[in-house]
Amino acid sequence: MERYDQLYRLYDEFDTDTLRAHQAFVDLFPPLDSRVALTYWEDASDELAALSGEIRDAFPGTGETYAAVAAHATRDQAFTGLDLATKYGRPVNALVLDVDETLRSAGTTDNEIPRETLHLLTEFHEAGVPIVVCTGQTLENVKGFLSQGLGNAVVNSGEVSVVYESGTGVFTPGHGPETKRLLYEDLDEEVRSVFERLRQRVLTDAPEAVARGCHLQGNEFNVTLKPNFETGSADAGEVVDEALVYLLDLLGVAVADYLDGVNGAESTADDRESDDGGIVGAGAGEWTRAFYAARDPEIRAVLDERGEAPDDVAVPDAVSSFLDRVDVAYYEADAAEVVSRELNKPVGVDAAFEVLGIDDPFALVLGDSKSDLRVMEWIDEEGAGIAAAPEHASSVVLDHVRSTDGLVFPAGDAGDVLRTVYALNRLVTVE
Template sequence: MERHDLLYRLYDEFDAETLREHQSFVDLFPPVDSRVALEHWEEASEELDRLKREIRESLPGGATYAEIAAHADREAAFTALDLHARYDRAVNALVLDVDETLRSAGGTDNEIPRETLHVLTELHDAGIPIVICTGQTLENVKGFMIQGLGNELVHSGRFSIVYEAGNGVFTPGHGSRTKRLLYDDLDESVRGTFDAVRSRALPDAPENVRRGCHLQGNEFNVTLKPNFETGGADAEAVIDDGLVHLIDLLGEVVVDRVADGLDADGVDPGDRGAAWARAHYAAADPEIREVIEAADVDDPAETGAVPEPVASLFDRIDVGYYRADAAEISSLELDKVAGVEAALDVLDVRDPFLMVMGDSKSDLRVMEWVAERGMGVSAAPEHATADVLSHVLDRDELVFARGQSAAMLRTVYVLNLLARLE
């Protein structure tokens, strides 16, 4: 009997919904010191065993189909079946963004839901390495991942953190390769630019930016975060001003570093750095252009007017804008792709077939890299950026609701169960 026929039987002939509810209750039941609660858990466990036994005894490969019913609803199961038919591969590593992907401020109080953490644990126990790929600092991410997943899992040797969007990789349990500082490999022209911008980012900022923002504690990237609630009007206003300030400052620093290579034309290049930076980054990103135009800055420049030595260094440095959340400069030579490659190397993931989950432009680069090489599939929350959603919808249509990352992880779980069937 074909697998799709067996899945139809599974969800038509058996009470898969009740089975899944019992499995969820048994898995997520909180530890409480109550005899009545414990008896309730034992009753649910017994009923769960009975429901699974019915499936095991009725279907070919029944043990696997019982696990499918226990972990996924009909939609997730058939999505997994479609993925298996298309790729005939099991996922052998997860690459996961955190903010607005695993967790979402809009519906989960900005915490990773317990259900998501549990499914991650199950996938890890099944032998799938986990790569957390985020723009956040290492210490912040390591802290809440240990809190959510446990110290043993994080230090298992099959867990890695790509932090600051690819500037470093932390993979506990791998000796001298545990922490790799990828930014150390950049040449001095880039590293010196970042050092100079970081040292001046707040001291040289307009008063509202200096008072309304703080520098995130990054090892390399320079990131302005608001001292207001993320997503609010105050945060949006100060981050917009902070973005313009960072771009202007970057222009000044870059011009200062390449001044010897600029031709004198009667105008002090130092007075043109900010305008050249605005022109360059406005042309590269329509959201940034919108913020710069709204700021009504003086003395705009044309992109073609940017001298080659200046444009060449700009081309190695990215400016990121996250509305009402952050303004950031980062290295284009060290993006999440570079970090993921390094993490997979340390984890010894050969012939990777990845599930990539993310919501932003930095995640899109990983998704495109995976798609170009036929190395996996990508998923995104429904509130992801337009470019991310377009990519995901064009590929496999793996879009999930806000705060529901566990649903997509369950699809991966089922895909791998199907791949095990003869």
């Protein structure tokens, strides 16, 4: 109990609130081209040094650690970090971070990653903890905001990796021929052929409301329809729901076409029966609706609400076997997309760890969606880390996080859990 006793003493006997305020001022508001600003910054630096010195003197041998913890973590964050240090007995050696609605939240941060969060990430980087950004976004989007937020020196340090498009590719600057790994090239011709068919037809065959209300995200492989309205708005919700139904039907046709061998004329998006008794038929769209509604309650709810859920549909074995390899993802008022089940975030993160040389990972995984849940479950099964989620995350994500370590943080405040892990990494070194 000595570490707990020392932590109680730290937060009971010292003005840790003032210490933390000075640390934040020094970190986030460096001196500007102003004598007044420089004076304020120097005064804060001096008071920070003095308060830290008092703590170092009061805790012989461990004072540097306790001063650093007090300067970064609140009382609750520090004790949670110590609980984790006691439970796992090892530091976090990698950060796996979703971006949208995790590092940044459109509702509270103007869709920007807060400066505090970015600074904490640079501190982890300076401490030698690799950063893996794991997102459904395109590589170009991620490269842009990472360079702007963390700086080119950090991004190109060889310790930052990007798992993009939910695991279709991995980009790790500074690793020569391993810098960019196109994981989708490892898929067989069957799956790649169907995705190519989807991409070619997804806009040209779309109903007018979807064609006008959505755009095709510039992915390298996945087929993702995004709304031309503000994410989360009623208009975005309506068009994404319609896009979901359309994608389900188009996927059914594309799969049926492929399984029929494309020996004759291809089917159109309109339902029709094949002359030769092959797979293509009036049921193509109903098969995919039935298949994914049975697997995903959110998709089932959209179909039910629109009165388009299939009843008593038997999916042919050949179609079912193929769809086992393809996933349809639905993000309310945000996106509808088709992805490969063989390419997901865990596959991408594993590839990123390999490039980064992380042989024995113990990662912090931050995320809010079902695709992030797969990473969380993977690291939990492997005993390879801990998971955290914002309070507005998908219910299944929150259920998992609360059933493990309970690391739920306020929307737009990923810094809360990063400070907890900062405390964990410091306190785990104290005997």
